[in-house]
Amino acid sequence: MQPDTFFRRRRLQSLLFFVVILSVTYGSIVLTQFDVVRGLLAVPQAFAWAVVNFIPDERAWSRLPNILSKLQETVLVAIASSTIAAVLGLGLALFGANTTRPHPWFSLPARAIASVFRNIDVSVWALILLFSFGQSGFTGFFALFFVTLGFITRVMIETIDEVGVEPIEALRATGASYGAIISQSVIPSCLPQLISWLLYMIETNIRSATLVGILTGTGIGFLFDLYFKNFNYGSASLVVLVTVAAVLLIETVSNAIRRIIL
Amino acid sequence: MEASLPSRRIRLRPRNRANTVLQVTLITLVLLTAYGLVTLDTRNIDVFAALGNMFNDFRIVFLEARLERLSWFELFRELMITVGLGLLTTVTGGIIAFFLSLFAAQNLTPRQVTDTVKALMAFIRAVPTVLWVLFFAVTTGLGSVAAILGMTFHSISYLVKAYAETFEELDSGILEALRASGANWWQTVFQAVVPSTASALLSWTFVRFEINFSVAIAMGATAGAGGIGFDMFMASAFYLDLRELGVFTYAVLIFAILLEWTATRLKETVGIKRPV
Numbered sequence: 430m431q432p433d434t435f436f437r438r439r440r441l442q443s444l445l446f447f448v449v450i451l452s453v454t455y456g457s458i459v460l461t462q463f464d465v466v467r468g469l470l471a472v473p474q475a476f477a478w479a480v481v482n483f484i485p486d487e488r489a490w491s492r493l494p495n496i497l498s499k500l501q502e503t504v505l506v507a508i509a510s511s512t513i514a515a516v517l518g519l520g521l522a523l524f525g526a527n528t529t530r531p532h533p534w535f536s537l538p539a540r541a542i543a544s545v546f547r548n549i550d551v552s553v554w555a556l557i558l559l560f561s562f563g564q565s566g567f568t569g570f571f572a573l574f575f576v577t578l579g580f581i582t583r584v585m586i587e588t589i590d591e592v593g594v595e596p597i598e599a600l601r602a603t604g605a606s607y608g609a610i611i612s613q614s615v616i617p618s619c620l621p622q623l624i625s626w627l628l629y630m631i632e633t634n635i636r637s638a639t640l641v642g643i644l645t646g647t648g649i650g651f652l653f654d655l656y657f658k659n660f661n662y663g664s665a666s667l668v669v670l671v672t673v674a675a676v677l678l679i680e681t682v683s684n685a686i687r688r689i690i691l
Numbered sequence: 692m693e694a695s696l697p698s699r700r701i702r703l704r705p706r707n708r709a710n711t712v713l714q715v716t717l718i719t720l721v722l723l724t725a726y727g728l729v730t731l732d733t734r735n736i737d738v739f740a741a742l743g744n745m746f747n748d749f750r751i752v753f754l755e756a757r758l759e760r761l762s763w764f765e766l767f768r769e770l771m772i773t774v775g776l777g778l779l780t781t782v783t784g785g786i787i788a789f790f791l792s793l794f795a796a797q798n799l800t801p802r803q804v805t806d807t808v809k810a811l812m813a814f815i816r817a818v819p820t821v822l823w824v825l826f827f828a829v830t831t832g833l834g835s836v837a838a839i840l841g842m843t844f845h846s847i848s849y850l851v852k853a854y855a856e857t858f859e860e861l862d863s864g865i866l867e868a869l870r871a872s873g874a875n876w877w878q879t880v881f882q883a884v885v886p887s888t889a890s891a892l893l894s895w896t897f898v899r900f901e902i903n904f905s906v907a908i909a910m911g912a913t914a915g916a917g918g919i920g921f922d923m924f925m926a927s928a929f930y931l932d933l934r935e936l937g938v939f940t941y942a943v944l945i946f947a948i949l950l951e952w953t954a955t956r957l958k959e960t961v962g963i964k965r966p967v
Contacts, residue, residue: 454782457775461835461917468840474830475840483826505727512724548947552909552920553940556927557752561744566732571745621709624716636819643821643913644924647732650821657825669822676817689712 485670486663493667496652500671503648504679506566507634510573515627518543518581519619525582526589528597529615531607540586547579555641569641569648573634581626588622589615621690628683635676748933756937760930761922770942773918776907780839781900784846789892791847792854793880798866799858808851815848820906824914838916842906846899853895857888894954894961901950908943919943 458465523529525539554572562568596618600610642650649672656665758766794800795808815823824841831837865887869879885892911920919939926936 450782453778457779457782460772460775461779461839463779463835463839467831468836471827471831471836471840475827478830479826502730502732505723505730508720509724509727509731512720544948544951545944548951549940549944550905550908550947552905552912553923553943556912556923557748557933557936557940558745559927560748560931560933561741563734563736565734565736567736567738567741570731620713624713627720628716639819640821640909640913650819653822653825662829669818669826672819672822673814673817677813680813680817686712686716690709690716 479666482662483666484663485667488661489663489667492664493671496649496664496668496671499649499652500675502566503638503642503650504635504675506570506648507573507638508631510570511577511627511630511634514574514577515581515623515630518578519585519616519623521578521582522585522589523611523615525586528592528594529589529611539582543579543582543586545579546575547583549575551576551637551641552644555644559645564646566647568645569638572641573637576637577630577634580630581623584626585619585623588619592618625687625691628686632676632680632683635672635679639672751933752937752940755934756941757934758938759932759935761935766919766938766942769917769919769922770946773907773911773920773943774904774946776835776838776842776910776916776918777900777903780842780846780907781896781903783839784843784899785850785896787843788847788850788854792851792858793884795851795855796858798861798863799876799880799884805855809855812848812851815844816852818845820845821910821913824910824916828914833915835916838907838910838914841914842903842910845906846903849902850895850899853899854892857891857895858884861887891961894957897954897957901947901954904947904950905943 457463521539521543524531524535525543527536530536530539551572554575555568558568558571562571592615596614597610600614605613638648639650639653642648642652643654645651649668653665653668653672656662656668761769791808791812795805795812797805820841822841823844824838827840828834828837831840861884865883866879869883874882907916907918908920908923910916911918911922912924913920915921919942923936923939926932926939
């Protein structure tokens with residue numbers, strides 16, 4: 430190829446790429462009725478407003494115990510739903526993975542169930558579960574549980590298949606039963622990965638739980654919504670600060686754990 | 692012979708730091724889970740009756756789904772609005788994140804600058820997207836403008852981390868070769884960094900689009916962003932119509948599966964494994 434045509438073609442390709450991106454962006458702006466000028470102006474306005482109004486005041490600090498107890502509720506729901514989902518997800522993954530499934534017919538249903546669970550967004554699950562569980566902690570718990578179950582199953586299927594068939598065949602050759610193979614070989618070799626993904630899901634679920642809390646009227650999300658809609662911005666800002674501190678703390682702890690176990 | 696056998700069981704797993712941490716983590720999580728379940732705010736509902744209702748609701752949602760208030764064309768339009776929200780915030784976020792991530796990669800920028808940018812991004816990322824959206828809603832009012840700003844903010848912080856880590860994995864020889872030949876900083880970026888990481892950057896951007904699609908549904912439901920999320924919220928909280936909610940659920944499920952399938956193919960070709 431002539432160097433001249435090579436560069437011309439590359440330039441044409443990148444030009445085409447930007448034209449596509451630009452038209453898609455323009456289409457999205459029209460479709461979502463996004464007011465670009467108002468959007469651009471709003472960013473400095475919002476931060477200028479925040480510097481003056483979005484700061485914890487006396488009243489906010491006096492509410493700190495209440496805020497912390499709601500935060501604890503949200504964090505605990507995130508941890509409980511993720512942990513239970515991780516255990517069951519590992520079980521479902523054993524049915525779905527190519528190397529550990531008891532029978533080839535188990536694989537597809539296990540993968541399909543996991544796919545439906547994780548591809549329906551957590552907010553959608555919450556909206557469906559509101560019908561039966563109402564504004565109780567169960568709505569958020571099950572919404573987070575379903576999505577996490579689907580996700581953990583998928584990543585654990587990948588992990589189990591990556592470990593490969595050799596250790597399983599070695600154990601089978603010694604006459605080990607299915608249960609012994611799973612508990613002595615598959616689970617120990619997958620456990621560090623499982624914990625790592627579980628910690629990742631806990632981080633994600635704390636943020637999702639905040640969102641679900643706004644829909645179901647529970648936890649820290651509800652508290653933020655309440656303060657915010659009553660123009661109690663000082664307290665709302667404290668909620669944000671406390672949430673950020675919790676998320677960053679959990680992120681730091683899980684990164685430390687991950688560095689040691691992986 | 693009996694006496695020479697070890698009296699205790701043979702330790703199968705060595706007692707090292709990794710195993711200890713693993714066990715402590717597991718026990719802590721189990722205890723926290725138990726405590727979380729005991730203290731769960733049940734509002735005195737009968738769990739078993741509610742579980743029965745749940746399965747019945749699932750049956751209606753998945754087996755009796757039908758449209759009541761919207762036409763199929765309107766459903767498609769609403770879905771496209773949600774997709775549009777996801778696309779717009781991903782593209783805008785991606786462009787801004789690209790330039791910011793150059794200042795967050797340690798092999799391109801001095802340490803003091805990258806540490807500052809990374810800390811700022813970690814803070815933005817730690818705030819849930821919905822709180823960003825509600826924050827911007829103070830000056831713009833609830834609606835698509837606040838939702839787009841909030842989602843873009845969170846996308847930027849996510850993509851800066853992903854992009855910067857991609858840049859940092861770059862072979863240092865490439866950068867040295869360009870620097871040695873006298874290329875300036877921007878030339879290094881556009882002649883070496885961008886061409887060798889372009890497919891990974893695109894792949895990460897698509898992963899974020901996948902996330903932003905679900906975030907857009909959630910913002911429609913909680914922050915008045917419009918699109919299919921808002922219709923779902925209305926069907927659930929206002930009309931109490933599980934059948935129509937079922938159609939919406941199918942619509943987002945099918946689209947999400949398509950996105951996931953595409954993302955998996957992309958990740959396989961580029962070789963991305965870890966999440967952010």
